[in-house]
Amino acid sequence: MSPAVQFLPDQPSSTHLRHRALAALTVGAIGVVFGDIGTSPLYAFREALALCGADGFDASEILGVLSLALWSLILVVSIKYVMFLTRADNHGEGGVLALAALARGALGRRSQIALVLGAAGAALFYGDAIITPALSVLSAMEGLRTIPSAASIFDEHTIRLVTIAILIALFMFQRRGTARVSALFGPVCIVWFLAIAALGIWHIADELSIFRVFDPVYGIAFLATHGITGLFVLGAVFLTVTGAEALTADMGHFGVVPIRLGWFLLVFPTLTLNYLGQGAFALAHLEAANAGGAVFVNQDWFYVMAPLPVRGPLVVLAGLATVVASQAVITGAFSLTQQAIQLGLLPRLRIRQTSGVLAGQIYLPAINWMLLAGVLILVVQFKTSSAMAAAYGIAVTGTMVVTTLLGYLVVRHVWHWSRALALAALLPFLALDLVFFGANILRVIEGGWVPLVIAAAIGLLIATWVRGRAIVRDFEQQQSIPLIDLAAALAKRPPERVEGNAVFLTGNPHAAPGALLHNLKHNKVLHENNVIVxxxxxxxxxxxxxxRRTIERVDNNFSIVVLHYGFMESPDVPRDLGFGSKGEDQGLDAMKTSFFIGRNTLKPDADQGMPLWQDRIFMFLQRNANDPTEFLQIPPGKVLELGEQVTV
Known part of the structure; x- marks a missing residue:
């Protein structure tokens, strides 16, 4: 072979490059996708075991709790999410609103079902987004109490102050974006997973028979013999799978293959080893207590099983891991809010790009500070992670129920499976979700009411915004006339013409925009070129x-442009109208263009539309919505707002 066609030894092949890209995505997924579920060993086993010790502990209870925990990971995460629901993607994107948008497109007239489910899932997610940072960071800092030399310094009050300081710093950092530090998320979490696996392996030797918990009989026997207590424990066991929703929500950022590789090659094995180690360590302590005639006491097993010299570094590593987990949830809340705005579920909010390279790196100040306020209230109110754990499961299980229902709609109406096959595939998952949801509902009084109240408040805002927008839209339709009729009338009796372009933004392109009619009525002029957008x-x-664009020419005076955006994109109207692009069909001169936006004045009325209290909420949302010129990225000096009074 001629040397001219030989590959140099150090020249990477396309296969090698693909493998490197896959490895990088997998490392990134481990940091972002699995941060939440990866910190569950800090509290999950401890909280589940605590609920069954009212009349003392025995080995069957430790084995039963551990069996339920491991089978929850297998059934809920490995089978339901990793193997099945990751297939139900919306052009590579996952999550509750992505599924809702996909199902909505396939349902046609019945699309409201998917929209309602998506809104419910989104509302529950905000409860999760508030609880996750509070619970995870607080549980990590509580490890300081297990260090004898630090126990006298870090009492419960001091631990709360340290937690609050970390959380405030985390939320204040959001406005700077995470582009620079996100590269550290994966390595930090990899070190975390390897560390918890090492702890588990070290203590599995305390009770090698611990592997018998893979027999589901232990978990089933525990539930059968513990009655209502067994259901309470099952609700706490669910803490082992919190964060599973991120596996589908972050598919668009990393892809299915990296998520599956990360789960099966690292996350699932290390979590399993750590839980087995905690269980074996607890069994060894139980045997020692029984032999010595002492009382077995439930402890902070995760930290206690670490040798004293490494507990300090372990607390620091746990703090870093929980900050990464919190960051993933905060970023998820930003992305979910952007999707909700695009789908019309929430009013426009100020969205800031924090990276010039990554479109998904966004910052929403209003959401950031509301989340921080909620997180701080939880830390102050609940004081300990054990008290807060009861509030965690309901939001997550509720979201999982919604995701499964949306998964059925996708399987049935997008994949076109038969009803019998779709039910056979999804009913077992739904039954499992409902069992966990029912078990968590039992803990409403202990703190489970918190995410329900948060979800109800968000749900009320969504319902009010959607209903109010519908009332305003109906009013505008009643007042409008077909654009083609207006064009014909103006052709017969042309008004005075002015030089330049007028861009009218409206929700219905085939009806004359209210701003256009007001301009003709009050100014009695028509621009040389009029674009209905x-x-x-x-x-x-x-x-x-x-x-992106579809263009329809009505006549010499009017043309219609419809701009299409995905539910994860931010509109940029001037760019997509082709400003300054002479080769574009709608290339416009920015200096000779004015934008007209309809801005109606809202008037509350107890006898029309919504109840008066809901009118007030809608008017508050409308007043505090981000200015449409900023949201649509229109130059503010080029905008004219025209409208009239609307009774809601």
């Missing part, structure tokens, strides 16, 4: 440039 949100995360 409507923004549509597609049922996919991103719309490519080729399908």
């Amino acid at each position: 409507t923004i549509r949100t597609a049922d996919r995360p991103i719309v490519d440039h080729e399908h």
Whole structure:
């Protein structure tokens, strides 16, 4: 073979490059996707075991709790999420609103079902987003109490202050973006997973028979013999799988293969080893207590099984891991809010890009500070992670129930499975979710009411916004006339013309916008070129440039442009109208263009539309919504707002 066609030894092949890219994505997924579920060993086994010790402990209870924990990981995470629901993606994107958008596009007239489910799932997610940082960081800092030399310094009050300081710093950092530090998330979590696996392996030797818990009989026998207590324990056992929702929510960032590789090659084995180690350590302590005639006491097993010299570094590592887990949830709340705005479920909020390279790196100040306020209230109110753990499961199980229902709609109406096959595939998952949800509902009084109240409040805001927008839209439709009729009338009796372009933004492109009618009525002029622009949100995360615009020419005076955006994109109207692009069909001169936006004045009325209290909420949301010019990225000096009074 001629040397001219030989590959140099150090020249990477395309296969090698693909493997390197896959490895990088897998490391990234381990940091972002699995941060939440990866910190569950800090508290999950401890809290589940605590609920069955009212009349003392025996070995069957430790084995039963551990068996339920491991089988929860297998059934809920490995089978339901990793193997099944990761297949139900919306053009590579997952999560409750992505599934809702996908199902909505397939249901047609019945699309409201998917929208309601998506809104419910989103509302429950905000409860999760508030509890996760509070619980995870607080549980990590509580490890300081297990260090004898630090126990006298770090009492319960001091631990709360340290937790609050860490959380405030974390939320204040959000405005800077995570582009620079996100590269550390994966390595930090890999070190974390390897560390918890090492702890587990070290203590599995205390009771090698611990592997028998893989027999589900131990878990089933525990539930059968413990009655209502067994259900309470099952609710606490669910803490082992909190964070599973991130496996589908972050598919668009990393892809299915890296998530599956990360789970099966690292996360699942290390979590399993750590839980086995905690169980074996607890059994050894139980045997020692029984032999010595002492009382067995439930402890902070995760930290206690670490040797004293490494507990300090372990607390620091746990703190870093919980900060990464909290960051993933906060970022998820930002992304979910952006999707909800695009789908019309929430009012426009200020969205700031924090990275010039990664479109998903966004910051929403309003959401950030509301989350921080909620997190701090929880830490102050509940004081300990044990008290807060009761509040955690309901939000997560509720979201999982919604995800499974949306999964059924996708399987049935998008994949076109038969009803019998779709039910056979999803009913077992739904039954499992409902069992966990029912078990967590039992803990409402202990703190489970918190995420329910948060979800109800968010749900009320969503319902009010959607209903109020519908009332305003109906009013505008009643007042409007078909654009084609207006064009014909103006052709017969042309008004005075002015030089330049007028862009009218409206929700219905085939009806004359209210701002256009007001301009004709009060100013009695028509621009030389008039473009009616409507923004549509597609049922996919991103719309490519080729399908961004559709253009329809009405006559010499009017043209209609519909701009299509994915539910994870931010609109940029001037750019996508082709400002300054002479080769574009709608290339416009920015200096000769004015934008007209309808801005109606809302008037509450107890006898029309919504109840008066709901009118007040809608008016508050409307007043505090982000200015449409900023949201649509329109130059503020080029905007005219025209409207009239609307009774809601």
